[in-house]
Amino acid sequence: MLNDYDILVVNGFVFCSQHGHECCSSCVCDFREQNNAQIEDDICLDAGLDLAQRKSLNIFDVGAVRYRKESQTCKCETHFDVDCERCFDWVKICMAEMTGNPLPGKVKRLKWPVDESEMHL
Numbered sequence: 001m002l003n004d005y006d007i008l009v010v011n012g013f014v015f016c017s018q019h020g021h022e023c024c025s026s027c028v029c030d031f032r033e034q035n036n037a038q039i040e041d042d043i044c045l046d047a048g049l050d051l052a053q054r055k056s057l058n059i060f061d062v063g064a065v066r067y068r069k070e071s072q073t074c075k076c077e078t079h080f081d082v083d084c085e086r087c088f089d090w091v092k093i094c095m096a097e098m099t100g101n102p103l104p105g106k107v108k109r110l111k112w113p114v115d116e117s118e119m120h121l
């Protein structure tokens with residue numbers, strides 16, 4: 001198991017700090033199960049979809065950047081917020097992944113019903 005210095009925690013989800021993966025073969029870690037536990041009560045999946053089957057996320061793919069080079073802390077690129085609930089909305093991100101929508105580089109480009117309040121930011 002990696003120690004605290006080798007992980008990134010972003011809005012409750014854990015990733016390997018070197019590569020930003022949830023499941024990383026180089027770091028020999030898989031945080032999906034513990035990450036799933038954070039959202040399983042909030043996520044509502046169609047029958048036949050199992051959270052345990054989802055692909056590993058990469059924190060940098062969803063718009064996180066390091067505070068500084070080599071920093072163990074990330075922020076979102078858009079709002080500079082460490083635990084940004086808009087950018088790191090794991091329920092939304094995992095739903096998109098599970099339902100087959102391709103996960104684009106940025107969360108805000110997800111094909112997802114966006115409520116009006118978010119459109120004007």
Ligand SMILES: [Zn+2]
Binds near residue numbers: 016017018021028
């Ligand atoms: Zn890694």
Ligand SMILES: [Zn+2]
Binds near residue numbers: 076077078084087
């Ligand atoms: Zn943000």
